Amino acid sequence: MGRGSLATRVLGGTAGLLLAAGLYLGLVVVPPDAVQGDVQRIMYVHVPSIVTAYIAFFVVFCTSILYLWKRDLRFDAVAVSSAEIGVVFTGITLATGMIWGKPTWGVWWTWDARLTLTAILFTIYVGYLMLRAFAEEPLAGARYGAVLAILGFLDIPLNHLAVYWWRTLHQPSSILRPGGPSVASDMLLPLAMNFAGLVLLSTYFLVERVRLERLRHRTAEVRLTRGRRG
Amino acid sequence: MVAELLRRTWAMTWKDVTVELRARERINAMLFFAALVLFIFNFALGPDRETLREVAPGLLWLAFLFTGMLGLGRSFQAERENECFEELLLTPGDRESIFFGKLAGNILFMVTAEALILPLFGILYNLDIWGLLPSLALVAFLGTVGFSAIGTLLAAMTAHLRAREVMLPLLLFPLTVPVILGSVRATEAILAGGGLSEVSHWLKLLGGFDVIFLVVCPLAFEFVLEE
Amino acid sequence: MGNWGFVGLAYGLALVVLVGYLVFLKGRLRGAGEELAALEQESGRRTR
Numbered sequence: 001m002g003r004g005s006l007a008t009r010v011l012g013g014t015a016g017l018l019l020a021a022g023l024y025l026g027l028v029v030v031p032p033d034a035v036q037g038d039v040q041r042i043m044y045v046h047v048p049s050i051v052t053a054y055i056a057f058f059v060v061f062c063t064s065i066l067y068l069w070k071r072d073l074r075f076d077a078v079a080v081s082s083a084e085i086g087v088v089f090t091g092i093t094l095a096t097g098m099i100w101g102k103p104t105w106g107v108w109w110t111w112d113a114r115l116t117l118t119a120i121l122f123t124i125y126v127g128y129l130m131l132r133a134f135a136e137e138p139l140a141g142a143r144y145g146a147v148l149a150i151l152g153f154l155d156i157p158l159n160h161l162a163v164y165w166w167r168t169l170h171q172p173s174s175i176l177r178p179g180g181p182s183v184a185s186d187m188l189l190p191l192a193m194n195f196a197g198l199v200l201l202s203t204y205f206l207v208e209r210v211r212l213e214r215l216r217h218r219t220a221e222v223r224l225t226r227g228r229r230g
Numbered sequence: 231m232v233a234e235l236l237r238r239t240w241a242m243t244w245k246d247v248t249v250e251l252r253a254r255e256r257i258n259a260m261l262f263f264a265a266l267v268l269f270i271f272n273f274a275l276g277p278d279r280e281t282l283r284e285v286a287p288g289l290l291w292l293a294f295l296f297t298g299m300l301g302l303g304r305s306f307q308a309e310r311e312n313e314c315f316e317e318l319l320l321t322p323g324d325r326e327s328i329f330f331g332k333l334a335g336n337i338l339f340m341v342t343a344e345a346l347i348l349p350l351f352g353i354l355y356n357l358d359i360w361g362l363l364p365s366l367a368l369v370a371f372l373g374t375v376g377f378s379a380i381g382t383l384l385a386a387m388t389a390h391l392r393a394r395e396v397m398l399p400l401l402l403f404p405l406t407v408p409v410i411l412g413s414v415r416a417t418e419a420i421l422a423g424g425g426l427s428e429v430s431h432w433l434k435l436l437g438g439f440d441v442i443f444l445v446v447c448p449l450a451f452e453f454v455l456e457e
Numbered sequence: 458m459g460n461w462g463f464v465g466l467a468y469g470l471a472l473v474v475l476v477g478y479l480v481f482l483k484g485r486l487r488g489a490g491e492e493l494a495a496l497e498q499e500s501g502r503r504t505r
Contacts, residue, residue, distance in 0.1 A: 023468070038460040042467040049471070068453055088478050092471045099467040103460060123404040130400060134391045144387045147450045148401065151380070154446060155405055158439060162408040165435065166415065201475070208482055215489040222496045 004208055012204040018197030026190035033187075042100040044187075048195035050093040050118065052202050056086030057125065059206075061153035064146035073217065076142040079149060081209035083128050085202050090122045113163045120159050124152040138220070235327055242321075242331020247338065249308065256304045260343045264297040268347065268354055282355055287417040291410065293347050294370065295377065295403075298340040302381040303398050305336050306389040319455060329382065329451040336378045336385075344370050357421075365420050365429065372436040373413030377406050379443040386454045409443075412436040 004012075026044035033040035059082040067075040097115055098108045109115065128148050135141025250256055271289050275282060282289075309315050318328060348366060352359040359366060384401050388394045403410075416432035 027464070027468070039463055041464050045467060045471045088474060092474050095470050095474070096467045099463050099470070103463050120404055120407050127397075127401045127404055131387075131391065131397065134393050134397055136390060136392055140390055143453055143456065144390075147383075147387065147453050151383075151405060151446065151450060154442075155408065158408040158442070162411040162435065162439075165432075166411055205478070205482065208486065212482065212486050212489055215486070215493055219489065219493045219496060222493065222500060226496070226500050 004211065008204060008207050011200060011207070015197050015200035015204055018193055018200060022190050022193035022197050025193055030186050030190055036104065039100060039103045042096050044190045044194050046093060046096040046100060047191060048198045049089045049096070051195060052198045053086045053089035053093060053121070055199065056082045056089060056202060056206075057121070057153060057156075060086065060125075060128075060149045064149040067142060068146045068150075073142065076146070077210050077213035077217070078206070079145065080129075080132055081206055081213060083125050083132075083149065084209060085205045087122065087125050087129060088205075089198070089202065090118060090125065093118055094122060113166070116163050117156075117159055120163075121156065124155065128152065235324065235330070238321075238324075238327030239330040239334060242328055243334040243338070246305075246332065246335035250335075250339070256301055257339055257342060259304075260297050260301050260339060261346055263300055264293055264343050264347045265350065267293045267296055268350055272354070279356065283357065283421075286351075286355070286357060287414050287421055290347070290351055290417060291373070291414050293351070294340070294344055294373070295410065297343045297347065298336075298374065298377060298381065299399055299402065301339045301343070302336055302378065302385045302402070303395060305332055305382065305385045310389045315455075325452050325455055326448045328455065329448045332386075333378055333382045333447075336382050337374055340374050340378060341371065344374065359421070362420055366417065369413055369416045369420065369433065369436070372433065372440055373409055373416075376409035376436065376440045376443050377402075379440070379447045380405050380409075383447045383451055383454065386451065408439050409436065412439060 022044065026041055030041075032038045060079050063075045063079040063082065066072075067079060094115075097118065101110065101115075102108050128145060131148055132141055132145050135144065271293075275285070275289075306315075309318055321328065348359070348363070348370070351357065381398075381402055384398060384405070388397045388401065391397050412432050412435050416429055416436060419429045419432060
């Protein structure tokens with residue numbers, strides 16, 4: 001009961017191996033950036049973790065819609081779990097972004113568009129987790145959570161619009177820009193490696209976190225039936 | 231169909247306004263709080279007129295939003311305290327009319343408070359805003375609609391939570407960032423005497439946000455008010 | 458702090474967060490598992 005299945009452990013192990021390889025590539029093999037120097041190596045963690053976080057929040061959005069539609073608590077379990085993992089990766093993104101910002105811009109924090117957006121994202125989903133923790137009744141909590149998650153995800157493009165109109169200081173996303181990747185090809189390998197590693201790691205986290213949610217549901221069920229009998 | 235929805239919405243709003251006119255619980259607290267906030271800003275910022283002019287749009291919206299928050303927090307409290315949520319659900323017709331009715335009441339209370347804050351702000355801080363009042367009122371209204379739409383939805387949700395007083399602002403402010411940002415920038419452009427094109431740029435954005443929230447929030451409200 | 462200091466800080470922090478979350482998750486899993494096992498054992502005794 002305490003350990004995951006064999007497949008889960010293989011998943012976790014593969015994630016660890018990929019991340020170790022990505023770490024070695026990013027820190028040792030790849031030469032420092034021509035302009036930014038060694039600090040640029042932080043990007044190999046920063047960029048994959050924000051993409052992973054967005055994927056996690058997209059999963060929350062989809063499973064929340066599915067929950068409201070099918071009313072199956074398994075969807076809700078995935079939603080809560082994925083939200084928690086998304087918050088962890090958003091936190092890593094914020095922290096590494098600030099650490100990169102200090103030597104690059106001279107300040108830990110600036111209200112540039114993308115940092116601001118990531119901070120807003122963080123507060124929305126921390127609020128989501130608090131809502132889940134404070135719900136008096138589990139089913140109502142699941143419903144409110146789903147509503148908030150859908151609203152929060154739809155809020156992301158609006159935030160983008162408002163914040164980008166407000167200020168655009170940050171270098172534009174270099175990989176996602178139309179016209180192909182502009183980063184040197186030897187930088188792509190550690191990025192891809194870490195990205196694959198973090199996605200696998202978050203899948204592993206998700207499987208384990210959903211298992212926790214199921215254990216809690218079962219405990220609540222046993223309590224309920226016992227209460228009825230006693 | 232539409233007439234029916236309007237009639238039910240009006241009934242809901244009328245109920246809230248009548249209760250408010252009798253008890254004066256919400257609006258008195260909001261007005262007094264608004265005055266206090268303006269008062270406190272003075273101590274926080276000192277008497278320097280120049281700094282004040284620069285941060286005026288932000289201050290104005292802080293006063294609007296905090297006062298609005300106070301009202302939103304109370305909007306489902308009466309139903310909760312008197313255990314009338316079930317009766318609310320028994321009202322015939324669409325849930326949307328409950329949402330729009332509550333929303334109209336919330337907007338009304340917030341606009342009333344803003345109608346006090348705006349001139350008081352001009353007087354206390356010696357800002358020449360009198361010629362700009364119509365355009366400022368328009369921005370205030372657009373911002374209030376978007377803020378209240380999400381606020382009404384979240385207030386219905388947080389009424390059933392533990393620690394509901396803290397949870398409403400914690401959920402509301404992150405979600406309303408686009409509206410807040412748009413409103414503050416539009417106000418800034420107006421106070422700076424910016425041309426109509428610069429202001430209308432933000433007004434269009436605000437209007438767009440309002441439309442989106444006015445479509446999404448009533449739909450989401452159906453799921454909040456269940457059972 | 459040199460460039461490598463910042464790099465080390467960033468990687469170290471990320472590592473601490475990820476490992477910390479893993480430990481936290483495993484701890485909660487163990488706790489929930491034990492709670493359920495104890496409950497099931499208890500109710501099993503009762504039906505017997």
